[in-house]
Amino acid sequence: MNFQQLRSIREAIRCGFNLTEVANVLATSQPGVSRQIRELEEELGVEIFVRSGKRLTGLTEPGRELLPVVERMLVDADNLRRIAGDFIEGDRGSLSIAATHSQARYALPSAVRDFRATHPNVTLQLHQGSPQQVAQMLLSGQAEVGIATRVLAEHDELVAMPCYRWTHSVIVPAEHALLDGEVTLERLATFPLITYELGFTGRGTIDDAFERAGLKMNVVLTAMDADVIKTYVELGLGVGIAASIAFDEERDRQLRAIDARHLFPINTTEVGVRRGGVLRRFAYDFIQTFAPHLSPEVVKRAQASAVDTPQAPL
Amino acid sequence: MNFQQLRSIREAIRCGFNLTEVANVLATSQPGVSRQIRELEEELGVEIFVRSGKRLTGLTEPGRELLPVVERMLVDADNLRRIAGDFIEGDRGSLSIAATHSQARYALPSAVRDFRATHPNVTLQLHQGSPQQVAQMLLSGQAEVGIATRVLAEHDELVAMPCYRWTHSVIVPAEHALLDGEVTLERLATFPLITYELGFTGRGTIDDAFERAGLKMNVVLTAMDADVIKTYVELGLGVGIAASIAFDEERDRQLRAIDARHLFPINTTEVGVRRGGVLRRFAYDFIQTFAPHLSPEVVKRAQASAVDTPQAPL
DNA sequence: TATCCTTACGGAATTCGTAAGCATG
DNA sequence: CATGCTTACGAATTCCGTAAGGATA
Numbered sequence: 254m255n256f257q258q259l260r261s262i263r264e265a266i267r268c269g270f271n272l273t274e275v276a277n278v279l280a281t282s283q284p285g286v287s288r289q290i291r292e293l294e295e296e297l298g299v300e301i302f303v304r305s306g307k308r309l310t311g312l313t314e315p316g317r318e319l320l321p322v323v324e325r326m327l328v329d330a331d332n333l334r335r336i337a338g339d340f341i342e343g344d345r346g347s348l349s350i351a352a353t354h355s356q357a358r359y360a361l362p363s364a365v366r367d368f369r370a371t372h373p374n375v376t377l378q379l380h381q382g383s384p385q386q387v388a389q390m391l392l393s394g395q396a397e398v399g400i401a402t403r404v405l406a407e408h409d410e411l412v413a414m415p416c417y418r419w420t421h422s423v424i425v426p427a428e429h430a431l432l433d434g435e436v437t438l439e440r441l442a443t444f445p446l447i448t449y450e451l452g453f454t455g456r457g458t459i460d461d462a463f464e465r466a467g468l469k470m471n472v473v474l475t476a477m478d479a480d481v482i483k484t485y486v487e488l489g490l491g492v493g494i495a496a497s498i499a500f501d502e503e504r505d506r507q508l509r510a511i512d513a514r515h516l517f518p519i520n521t522t523e524v525g526v527r528r529g530g531v532l533r534r535f536a537y538d539f540i541q542t543f544a545p546h547l548s549p550e551v552v553k554r555a556q557a558s559a560v561d562t563p564q565a566p567l
Numbered sequence: 568m569n570f571q572q573l574r575s576i577r578e579a580i581r582c583g584f585n586l587t588e589v590a591n592v593l594a595t596s597q598p599g600v601s602r603q604i605r606e607l608e609e610e611l612g613v614e615i616f617v618r619s620g621k622r623l624t625g626l627t628e629p630g631r632e633l634l635p636v637v638e639r640m641l642v643d644a645d646n647l648r649r650i651a652g653d654f655i656e657g658d659r660g661s662l663s664i665a666a667t668h669s670q671a672r673y674a675l676p677s678a679v680r681d682f683r684a685t686h687p688n689v690t691l692q693l694h695q696g697s698p699q700q701v702a703q704m705l706l707s708g709q710a711e712v713g714i715a716t717r718v719l720a721e722h723d724e725l726v727a728m729p730c731y732r733w734t735h736s737v738i739v740p741a742e743h744a745l746l747d748g749e750v751t752l753e754r755l756a757t758f759p760l761i762t763y764e765l766g767f768t769g770r771g772t773i774d775d776a777f778e779r780a781g782l783k784m785n786v787v788l789t790a791m792d793a794d795v796i797k798t799y800v801e802l803g804l805g806v807g808i809a810a811s812i813a814f815d816e817e818r819d820r821q822l823r824a825i826d827a828r829h830l831f832p833i834n835t836t837e838v839g840v841r842r843g844g845v846l847r848r849f850a851y852d853f854i855q856t857f858a859p860h861l862s863p864e865v866v867k868r869a870q871a872s873a874v875d876t877p878q879a880p881l
Numbered sequence: 882t883a884t885c886c887t888t889a890c891g892g893a894a895t896t897c898g899t900a901a902g903c904a905t906g
Numbered sequence: 907c908a909t910g911c912t913t914a915c916g917a918a919t920t921c922c923g924t925a926a927g928g929a930t931a
Binding site for chain 4: 271272273283284287288291304306307308309
């Protein structure tokens with residue numbers, strides 16, 4: 254048993270059982286990958302992959318049971334390197350963060366600024382993506398810290414820690430009809446709406462609110478980020494619904510924001526990390542810079558926790 | 568990074584930093600071990616061991632942090648083999664159980680008999696030792712299941728599950744003075760006592776009871792097991808104190824047992840397994856045969872649990 | 882001086898990539 | 907017929923054990 258075999262197994266699944274692709278990812282030859290997999294199967298005495306003809310098509314029952322252990326072992330291998338890294342380079346290295354646009358654009362900047370000041374020798378990489386992509390980046394090891402709203406906790410391999418709560422605002426041009434009188438879902442439903450794409454920045458909770466009220470939304474445009482939303486609101490295409498944090502009185506002088514916390518459910522932004530993982534010391538520092546209540550100890554404890562907090566029997 | 572390196576690290580610690588001994592345990596050459604360790608240290612960029620001159624004398628700070636991860640990786644490697652083993656051989660294989668004498672002699676026989684009947688192709692190995700040795704055998708992987716009273720939970724790497732409760736009895740020859748009237752600690756203290764060695768079968772709780780009563784025990788003989796105790800009681804050397812379960816009316820016709828649950832604290836026998844480990848299916852079956860409330864699911868959940876059940880923050 | 886680790890070296894085994902072969906959608 | 911996996915083979919590398927060297931209790 255060796256790590257190259259384990260890596261081949263893991264990548265084979267990630268690459269949809271295409272060993273040629275695995276070979277590229279692992280920077281080796283395709284017959285090599287083929288051999289690694291076969292040799293591990295021989296050593297363990299079970300077939301890990303289902304083969305139809307010569308192609309791999311899926312995981313066998315044993316394969317499905319082996320996989321989580323294989324992944325943990327590879328994570329642990331990285332953990333060793335990270336633990337060692339803390340000792341050899343101390344406060345020097347690189348930190349990869351995955352975040353949704355809203356977070357990267359509005360919530361993170363101050364944390365990043367403070368972190369850069371205290372950790373000048375750490376290279377920050379900020380990856381952007383949908384909440385699903387953020388989760389994926391954490392799972393693949395591409396990012397060590399993920400910041401998104403919900404969804405992170407949906408994967409067993411990840412731990413999500415509540416970070417802060419926020420609500421939406423209604424964004425309108427200056428001198429818009431909605432600025433007079435109370436804003437209700439009923440009134441909103443009469444306007445063309447511009448908001449997030451499904452799956453982004455609490456869009457789900459917006460839809461829920463309208464649906465529970467028995468109202469139909471007239472969404473004329475969806476975007477992945479508030480900047481785009483605001484741009485089109487400014488053009489008069491409709492009424493925007495965006496995260497409150499995305500509105501800046503200074504910057505958005507042409508626009509007005511109406512707090513809508515009474516209309517839509519509260520959203521919770523979460524910091525996600527790999528379960529069972531170990532991060533560089535400065536990564537814990539970053540998390541605490543972003544969310545002061547998430548101390549290194551709290552995060553480490555969460556990482557070490559089991560999927561379902563079990564009770565000692567009897 | 569490879570597994571031989573990790574094994575060398577682990578054994579080096581187990582062998583008290585004597586690489587020559589490690590080489591014997593791992594069935595390889597001493598310079599080989601030396602190289603494995605050095606190469607891993609070079610790859611990680613940190614020294615794992617403290618060297619005074621050429622000898623290894625201890626773990627460095629990084630070494631102490633790396634060790635638990637290294638051990639988990641090696642446990643996981645075994646886990647892979649065990650998971651695969653369940654598929655290739657099904658209900659065939661071997662199960663290594665470590666137990667104290669009392670358990671092996673009085674509690675286990677019926678479970679072993681039932682298990683043998685339902686799993687005829689599983690080879691059982693029953694190791695015997697002090698509670699500390701039982702824990703050690705679990706830690707080293709020599710035994711998969713451990714059965715002892717207390718102490719198992721004292722190691723972070725082990726999970727102990729309460730199994731059943733029991734108390735002590737006073738064992739006397741037929742027609743002994745103690746058979747008349749009530750048995751109290753005060754009366755017991757007037758007789759020469761024969762009981763377990765310290766650390767065995769609840770000896771600690773016996774001492775506690777006397778100490779709390781401000782009484783001094785006159786222990787004339789200690790043994791590791793009840794058979795020896797009973798033998799000397801039969802010879803008239805003194806009054807025995809042993810686990811109630813160890814007395815058998817049929818067998819011990821020369822003796823009488825006086826229930827002493829009102830005198831000494833209740834003891835709890837525990838089943839212990841390695842945290843983070845995976846057992847063969849039949850091993851879970853065995854545990855349930857021994858303690859019906861410890862179903863495979865319960866045990867697996869306990870194994871997957873973190874050391875201190877943590878709360879999701881906030 | 883005996884124990885224990887390191888270094889040096891040579892042979893053996895393993896590993897890996899290229900090239901050819903074959904099955905499948 | 908293009909894609910994708912297996913087999914075959916040869917070269918390169920790695921690996922490991924023996925033997926010698928040196929430090930320490």
